[in-house]
Amino acid sequence: MTTRIEPADVFTPTSFPLEEPSVYAARQEAESALRRATSRDKVPIVFGEFGVGKTTLIRRFFLEAEREGRLINILSPEGKNLDDIARIALEELDYTVTVEEQETTGSSVEGSTEIGWSGILKARLAGRLDESRTVKKELSVKSPTDQGFLNVLADHRVVLVIDEMHTASEGFRLQLARMIKASANLNRRFPQIVVLGTTADAAALVAVDEGIDRLLAEIRVEPMNDDEARFVITDGMAKLELSISEDLVATLIRTAAGAPALLQEICLDTAEHAVDDSRAEIEEPDVEFAVREFLTGSRARLTQTYVTAIETTGPRRYRKLILRAMAESPSDFVTMDELSERVSSYVGEPVPSTALSGPLRDLKQPRFGEILRDVARPLEPGGRVYNLTAFKDPRLKAFIRTMPGIEDLGWLPDASEIQELPNAVGESDDGADES
Numbered sequence: 001m002t003t004r005i006e007p008a009d010v011f012t013p014t015s016f017p018l019e020e021p022s023v024y025a026a027r028q029e030a031e032s033a034l035r036r037a038t039s040r041d042k043v044p045i046v047f048g049e050f051g052v053g054k055t056t057l058i059r060r061f062f063l064e065a066e067r068e069g070r071l072i073n074i075l076s077p078e079g080k081n082l083d084d085i086a087r088i089a090l091e092e093l094d095y096t097v098t099v100e101e102q103e104t105t106g107s108s109v110e111g112s113t114e115i116g117w118s119g120i121l122k123a124r125l126a127g128r129l130d131e132s133r134t135v136k137k138e139l140s141v142k143s144p145t146d147q148g149f150l151n152v153l154a155d156h157r158v159v160l161v162i163d164e165m166h167t168a169s170e171g172f173r174l175q176l177a178r179m180i181k182a183s184a185n186l187n188r189r190f191p192q193i194v195v196l197g198t199t200a201d202a203a204a205l206v207a208v209d210e211g212i213d214r215l216l217a218e219i220r221v222e223p224m225n226d227d228e229a230r231f232v233i234t235d236g237m238a239k240l241e242l243s244i245s246e247d248l249v250a251t252l253i254r255t256a257a258g259a260p261a262l263l264q265e266i267c268l269d270t271a272e273h274a275v276d277d278s279r280a281e282i283e284e285p286d287v288e289f290a291v292r293e294f295l296t297g298s299r300a301r302l303t304q305t306y307v308t309a310i311e312t313t314g315p316r317r318y319r320k321l322i323l324r325a326m327a328e329s330p331s332d333f334v335t336m337d338e339l340s341e342r343v344s345s346y347v348g349e350p351v352p353s354t355a356l357s358g359p360l361r362d363l364k365q366p367r368f369g370e371i372l373r374d375v376a377r378p379l380e381p382g383g384r385v386y387n388l389t390a391f392k393d394p395r396l397k398a399f400i401r402t403m404p405g406i407e408d409l410g411w412l413p414d415a416s417e418i419q420e421l422p423n424a425v426g427e428s429d430d431g432a433d434e435s
Contacts, residue, residue, distance in 0.1 A: 005021050005239060005240060007240060007268050007271035007272045007275060008268060008272075009021050009022070010022060010023050010236045010239050010240055010268075010271070011023065011236055011264045011265075011267045011268035011271065012264060012268075013261050013262075013264040013265035013268060016055070016056050016059050016060075017056065017060075017264075018059060018060065018063060018066070021239050023231075023232050023235050023236040023239065024056070024060060024232075025224065025228040025229070025231040025232045025235075025260075026060075026228075027053065027057050027221065027224075027228065028228075029222070030046075030057055030219055030220070030221045030222070031057070031061060033217070033219045034046075034057075034058075034061050034219060036217070037217035037219065038192060040217075041184070041189065042215055042216060042217040043180055043193045043194070043195065043212075043215055043216050043217065044194050044195070044216075044217050044219050045165075045195045045197070045201055045202040045205070045216050045217065045218045045219065046058060046194065046195065046196045046197075046219045046221060047196070047197055047198050047201060047202070047218070047219070047220055047221070048220055048221035048222065048223075049223070049332065049394065049397050049398060050394035050395050050397065050398065051259050051260070051261050051262070051395060051398045052221050052222070052223055052258075052259070052260065052398070053221060053224070053260040053261075054163075054196050054221050055073075055163060055196065056260065057221055058161055058194055058196065059071070059073075062159045062161075062192075062194075065157070065159045069092070069093075070156060070157050070158055070159055071158075071159045071161065072088065072089050072092045072158055072159070072160050072161065073161045073163065074088060074160070074161065074162045074163060075163050075164065076163060076164040076167050077162055077164070077165065077167060077168040077169075077172050078164065078167035078168070080172065081169075081171065081172055081175060082144045082172065082175035082176060082179060083144065085144065085160075085162070086144040086149060089153065089158065089160060090149075090152070093152070093156055093158070144175070144179055145175075145178050145179050145182040146182075147182075147186070150179075150182060150183055150186055150191065151186070151188075153183075153190060153191035154186060154188040154189075154190045154191060156190075157189075157190045158190055158191040158192070159190075159191070159192045159194065160191050160192070160193050160194070161194045161195075161196065162176070162193070162194070162195050162196065163196045163197075164196065164197060165195045165196060165197030165198075165201045166197045166198045166200065166201055170208065173204055173205055173208045174208045174209065176195075176205065177205055177208050177209035177211075177212050178209070179193070180193060180205075180212050180215055180216075181209070181211060181212055181215070184215050198332055200332075200333075202216055202218045222258075223257070223258025223259065223398070223401075224256070224258045224259070224260055224263065225258070226253050229252070229253045229256060229258070229263055230249060230253060232260075232263055232264070232267065233249050233252050233253070233263070233267055234249065236267055236271070237267075237271065237282065240271055240275070241280060242271060242274055242275075242280060242281065242282055243280060243281045243282065244281070244282040245282070248282055248283075248284065248287055251284075251287055251405075251409070252266060252267065252270070252287060254405040255287075255291055255402055255405050255406055255409075256402065257398065257401040257402040257405060258398070258401070259398040259399075259401070259402065262294070262398065262399075262402065265290075265294055265298065266287070266290045266291060266294055267290075268290075269289065269290035269293050269294065270282060270286045270287050270289070270290040271286075273285075273286040273289045273290065274286045288409075288411055291406060291409075291411050292411060292413065295406070295411075295412065295413055296413055299399060302393075302395060302396060302399045303412075303413065305369045305371055305393075305396070306323070306369075306371075306396070306399070306400060306403065307412075307413075307414070308368065308369045309323060309363060309368050309369045309371050310323065318343065318351075318355065318356055318358075318359040319359045319362060319363055319368070321342075321343045321346050321347070322339055322343065322356060322359055322360055322363060323363070323371065323400050323403075324342075324346065324400065324401075324403070324404065325338070325339050325342035325343055325346070326339070326372065326389065326391060326397070326400070327396070327397050327398070327399075327400035327401040327403075328342065328401060329342070332390055332391075332394075332397070333375050333388040333389070333390050334388060334389050334390070335388060335389075336353045336356070336357075336360075336387075336389075337353065339353070339356055339360070339389070340352060340353045340356060343356060360372070360389065370392060371391065371392060371393075371396060372389050372390065372391060372392060373389070373390055373391075373392045374387060374388070374389065375387075375388040375389065375390045376388070
């Protein structure tokens, strides 16, 4: 008896598409860069906007290591030091880890405290190396950069993935830089260290230790291109034996705007709506239902934030155009000059930065959703500090990029359709700063 494939088996917005029949589109450019980096024993620094598919890409690329229990995924280094990462890694390899506390001395790193190895790590391994007999082995190391510890990771061909590197402390980055150098000095293919984060993480690592620059490979994961998105839609619907027109495929592609999880979610609701109606063909009401469900259900808070921010009575609607410019920028941190250039291209005439300063300031205030924030940072190491702008919630970048397509279709709900949406602001953003 053949088990029926359900839409949730194919489209997996809340889990990783690692096994059949889940649909996954290969990210050709990023995967090629990963192959080059790993074949040359470099540490990939994988970056891209929130929800672009970095973690899925890495887990698919190292799928064999995951199936064999060799992939160790550290979800976030926030509040951790490298001691914690070492313990997690050894425990994942079935070591039992205990620590004998010893007094240590920390060192200051630009105002932060570098937390040293807190004691002698003693780990015992039972039955992992040879299942026919019980093997007990004691490992004593003083630091995660000790050769004994790194050789254990190498012996087990470990792939160590550190996600959300942007949450790491200065001390952690320094420790990791030292571990990367020590691992390279082993002259072994493993451990393979992979770092996931933002555009600034490679520079931050190099800043604490310039000697590791030659060991890193920066890999940007771009939003899905149209061909990749088309494959997800058509391959997924074919697995469910659902037909879909090219016009509706194009609508789904435009609506998702390159966000993999968003595309998977809308495709799932679209397919379920058709299946529940006992139809074998996707129709426009299925797609509209899925988009509205996305906006008023799973992403209602983001929709509420966006609608609150853009509600104005002025003809220019600069707040809306600024948010679009922020969402469509390839960078997480945007200058006023770039905002001015992008908004000018939208309206078809020059818009000076002075016209945008008021609306931009509004978008950083609580009554307009406090959707953006100031970021003061140097654009180059040791260079001048620039005032940049970023989204306060990183999810909004991909979300707002979908808005032009959804609004063109007339599917963006108004304030009354979103549960608990406060009264629309309704004020003009065509003030004195926007002449």
